[in-house]
Amino acid sequence: MLQIPRKPNKHLDRDIGRLLTVFNAGDFVQLEVASLAFLEKYPEQPFGLKALSSAYLALGKCHLAEPILRRAVALAPRDAELHNNLGISLSRLGQHELAVQSFQHAIRLAKADADTYINLAEALRLGGHFQAAEQAAHQAVSFAPGSAVAHRTLGTCLGVQRKLEAAVAALARSLTLDTTDVGALTQLAHVLHSLGRYADAVVCYEDALPLVPDDHDLADTLRGMLIFNHLMVCDWRTLMDDIAVLKARVEARSIGSLPPFPALSMPGFTAELQFQATRRFVDKRLEGLLSSTLNEEPAADLPQTRPDRLRIGYYSADFHEHATSLLLVGVLEAHDKSRFELFAYSYGLDDGSAMRHRVRAAFDHFHDVQTLSDLAIADVMRRDKLDILIDLKGWTADERLAVLAYRPAPIQVTWLGFPGTIGDARLADYVIGDAVVTPMEHAACYAESLALMPHCYQPNDQRRDVAPAMTRAEAGLPEQAVVFCSFNQSYKIAPDVFAAWCRILVGVPNSVLWLLNFEETAKHNLLSILAQHGLDESRLIFAPKLPPAQHLARLALADIALDTMPYNSHTTGSDALRAGVPLITVLGETFASRVAASLLRAVELEELVTHSIDDYVLLAQALASDRPRLAALRAHLLDGRNGFPLFDTPRFTRDLESLYECMHERYRAGLPPALITLDGGRS
Template structure:
């Protein structure tokens, strides 16, 4: 990792300070010597010669022990700008031992602790300084900036406005006020404030940097990029600007450009933690999870109290099946920021994959999500003005960040393509970062298209109410960029979750979960916050138009059976690998193909290979790689193995459509029953196991009957076409009938 170097002075306003009373109360000779030291220090500070400034402070302490407090102050400020924050804090505390009423030292200590991420300690120091100088603008500004970083935006705004009463055009006070507005989700007011600052100080890069971040939050990507580029024109060494530009490019899926930006940020300011986290995220997406974790861990050393960093560490650990450590990381993020919705969703996501927890234990955590993240107390929702007419045309709203080329399209399009627009008026609330051709296709299915990219959750809920939506459908659950907080406001009288997450949301504001008997068998209702609305099949598959015909059975030409899985690494837990290793012992000479995006790099291939080899599987029997589309690796597989306790998703249906039998084990509802749902719908419940012994027996029986495998490969696609798994009109009819019955029950004053 890079060696730390000096950050800019604008984040936290710290001056060199003033001669203290102790300095003045000396002999004339000492006063002259101290004055000379002070002036030399001031010059070094202004010139950014911080290493020399530290030496001067040490000289001060040694030569003038009675005035050593100021010397420690100088040392602390020098170390602050050298990026040695812990040492800076130690020096300042020594100064306060000697002079506990020193305003400058308390003020500087607040800035140092803020940079360390110790916001409560910074607040304590800021309040000490404010007690001594309640009207000093830079003291007010530093305190306000730390409150912003602590998420205490109302208090930050009050202090910023107090500073502006004394200095109405203070650019830093205006900037901090804009930051408070953005933190309060008053982003448009924040943008207006930043534009005011750029008018006052057009050559100040910080203002352009913050303007870019706010514009990006509102989905105004072109304006955001222009503002950040302007900041970098003014100061190419502005690490925050490089970092923020990288975030935009990452969201635009321009990964290499994003990596370049994050690396530039690290080069310019190696002690800044955020670029390491963001670079790690891009590496993780690229399948370099091991390297990503290294960057995340380095960020934690730089800023050990950042909840974002712990969430990043947790996502890496979960992808490596280190579930206990991942849970600890996500919980640490939530201890630091209890209302951190993304971290809570990631925790729940991790728990769904945990191999040993019970369904009841996991659902207990879901119940806590709403308590921490609901924007209004459950049950205290505003009333709805929707007319309670049972037979009228209903307004249905679908909310998703995935109205684009995303796997959810294979299951959502079958409904949207068959929706009856005479009885239903269809709205989309699309939070799509990078629209594509599939986005336009989705748009063609809708009566109304609402782009909610950049809107706050309150604004999304207000828009839903303005549209008069009767039934609002969540298509994301706890996946990335979800809008569950908007659903917590209950903007529609009936709210439903379906498809994108295939599990409970834990939200009492969501009334129903679209499911089926296999996903949520009778008796599993206590594991859901929603009422399960059981369809004939909750997952109906539409394959891509270019999906080829199945290839001949590979085992006939190769003389051995090949098992396979196209699932992500997070599903391949140790217990599952133990079962697969036993299967390969029972089927001599069998091979195993593992093919997914997580295995794009040699480092991840080696990691997975070593886990199986340690279980006695010869490396020569393993083929670990990533090729796409899915039918390419499927052409080399005879039998597909489902994962547990979290079953596979889209690849289950792709495998069946390619003629591959899928062996699945029923586990925890709902995510542990996706395989059972698919196989029941297709008509092959005999491939569903109740336990591990049954799973092994089904796989061994299939492997021992090559003629049967060849017949399955030749006929399964046609069977699938005739089954509930591909009955698109049937799905639409069942869902629309469900919507109508939900609405009728609501009109009668209850739930169906």
Template structure:
């Protein structure tokens, strides 16, 4: 906080005590004592004041000044007693009342202090220090206008009084009048260049103006005058953090801690700086140290909760969020973040309660609406989720995360017109991407069409994630004589898959801490020729990097089942099944590039379980099922599945959603009730909670037939089912999301598993359920069929992809 200051002692040359001096009279002794006092020699001054009083016990000025010395050394009670005694002797001296006001002000007795200053001014209306003192009292009482008036009166009495300018600056800052405050600090410094607090509070005002670079200069000026001031080091560190210089900030906070190891604020700030640098272990240690000093600081518990969450320590994180809330029940962000963790744990009902508490505290908190929408989507409440995404965008139109969430959610709406969905993607481009797009992007890349091409892949999913199953065969089989590979990893954690992928490429850049602008600049610096987005409108995408057009050719591929809507992305990779010619071209801002054999090239887990015997042989009944996300299970699918179960006696339906919804008892009960509305009883359901990959594949040992979802087919789940020997029945629609099944099954020559109408879907499931010989034969042969198909032919697939890349590059070279 800005430092408070009322008066500032003027230094003068110290007068030595003369040798062989004749005895002083009382007046001379008093004058000599005052000279010592002004020079800062309090001990000599005090001795002479006492000599004066021995000669003249009621000398009011000597008594008064002894009181001032007592105040200077922190003995306020003695100061009060002495100054009040001086006033009793002579109450007509303005300075006595002013000094008494100063002591009372320092004790926080503002009303009594104000009375003293007013008495002083009644005796001398032009008493500068009394006007200043009264201003200090009024400022402490929050009476900004009256305080400013008092300081201005002080300046009318003495236009060269630096302290009044300084104090007036503090009032103007509190009033939000930052330019006026800065002018006051500058005037104070013009009169008194060594006014440390004026530099300090000038810097604070600049910070409030959002000018951290200018603030850094003034904090450094303050440090030149007071190099050991902890608060300045602290605030300088904060300014450096806001400048995006966390390494320099760490140094400042460490200096503050060296000056005072028990300064909790410095440890807290150091934790924040480490957090900004991605050094979570060090950040956690700093926050924990701050809490050993001040265990009841809600912001520290909150920040520690964030860091622990980022490290995956969810239980400990929850404890600190809860402590932050206990200390500050109105801590909106803590309620929000607690909801996020509970959602990740599958405790959806508790998460919703946290979000609702946050919204009760702040109904206009866009981020909470976004997170609440995500939970509702996981529960299958698609319409409610869309409503909340739109509410978040209404509150914060620039909220790209909510907008991408909305776009993904719209894919689950059964019956939504493809043109409507396309328009929503175009709206994203107009609102978020187009303002960032250069009117005439310049690329200085060498335009030789046959040279080695630099490819840049951008993704948050270079790890155990569905996307990794399909990008790994590509990275593993690139022709490195023709292509130089860069991977821009937008995720903070690595795993075994990440490490494996890193070995396949020349350049690996973790870009999670880079802003979109900084990442775009880095990509231009790397002279990437073709930049490939692998995320689309999914979590942690970097589409706004692509909006800046850092590479001459830009492509979207693999991670998202639709157009991005961005006019700066030139191509979208697909195949003839997912996006047939004449059906999809007009609904994509990108030019569609159709792979000749398959859109996907699949790499299963290394340690997948073996294919087992047909479960129906042992159960003497068919088990249908799906491992797709619950949000894909809309009322239409439930109705179709009910028809299938009713037509196949003794059959059951296994559900193992790939999120944690079944971890929540309330959500599980809601699911059972939802199925009962279509006459599927709980006894016909097998509900399994999510398990870690790849152990989740063991659930396929219970399945005879997998039922695909519609209008959002399975992708990775379909590949996994087929790999485990389980046939998948798919229902085909008009959009990419409703045609993923036809693409995969057609690639494997399993067109008999493709239904083109709901009626066909039901009849096909019943037909397969009654042909166990076919199911057994397919179960035994599916894995071999996949391994020998284009779906798992990494070298051929990558060659086709590289051919497409080369043609894109040649076209750009030709047109440039």
């Protein structure tokens, strides 16, 4: 109910009564009209401003509500409801730090209630204050233990901190209170996905989707994540039809909010479609923040002289035992510390691993910013006076790309973690690629300017540990069989790819296919499809997860690595080549579908890049029957390993440093970001 203290006034009371009648009717279009008419008579009346702002908030016109609410708060500074509504408006506009202040002010002014604490928790979470958000959510639950929304908010706050089992419990409690709470179903699905319970996540997404209007932004999020989890469990029965729906919506520019990462593995999604979907996702996710921070900091004067050492910041949640660190750590160690000063900003867990210690030691400065808000992280970066900030995550799990919207560095770059555009040039000026993964003719599919490495965009570490050699018996492999392998995650296995693998196995009778040990639903589905191709389940062998050093040792037991499309082998591809196992791929159109071709170019084996599934099958079958050629390919990889650009860490680092210097030279010259290429390591 709208309540404002006021002096007695017969005419005003009558008009307020009429306005209250409109408000209580719930017709917010009419409330907007009535409020505007009211304010023509009483332009500085807080009651009318509150009514109009309520209409704007209900109609999704937050950009109009926010200035109205500021006027109202100035006139009635002790009205808690006004401060709460201002917080809602600010939060929806992406101004989460200001929203937090408004909600906290509302709590100080009035007896706290669950709704205000729920609003506060959401604003804190969206601003990256995760621990404080959880505390506010607990307060909401304590005020309203029977509120489904309070338990859902708590579950969401727990999930973002990866307190996953506790999040499941809170979200399950929410759903016992309201079985149709689509927010709780969606969040539970996300948490189950993070736990690797993909089949359970599918059920939640399927339950949530019918509860959302078909044209609602959330519907596309649910469709995208449902497809992604179907890929995770290798359930392809409706896959192509489901993808066709999303493609049509992107092509019609009616897409809502499709998460960028799942789109990378969807067959038929071109680089242009991925760009369009990601750009729309950013608009929905960060547009308010981007708009509000665009001119927040005064423009710094361009440096008159080049600094003695360029200050390079690396930003990631993966500075531990993770594929990103496995690839990057050698480059960090090989940086010329007389010319580059390295800063790390780590917002992931410290797993205490040897890799964590090694990565940490490679930096001049290591900031653990996991508990800081997004704005606080940006402030740390600003205080460090970075020249270039490198985001290593993109739109992958646990990302915190909102930090980039604050523009904490004059040059911002996306690299390595996400094979594609992050969708908005305000987040990153450059994307680092190479002539294969990001050819110049694909530049229009990127919001960023292309910065091309001369050989391959992917770094590798010459110091990778390899365990002692294993035998096939130890790995559970038949001694005399041709062993095809693909150690990619299950979401990368598209239906036409697995069909091609089955054709290869049929054409090479004495062969097996060696895959990761997926969750049980995925294995069951793959074995069922294998049987449909007339193949015995013994032809499929699942490998348990091993530490990286042992995994590299067992990889050498394979004869041929088979790539996945449209999301290629990345770290798994370079691991196979390092182990001396030739990799066969199909060159695709998108960044993610061209990575293996880039890796093969960087080890001088472009002969293993095909241009169709049929050619891919024929090449695999031909190699399997040509033992001398297989031996020659293995010798080529092993004998030349340290000399290939893919595994020459010092050369890669020099090229990367040259790329950084070119970026900075353009900046110092007052030039905007533009295509950068290197020739022999220099521009």
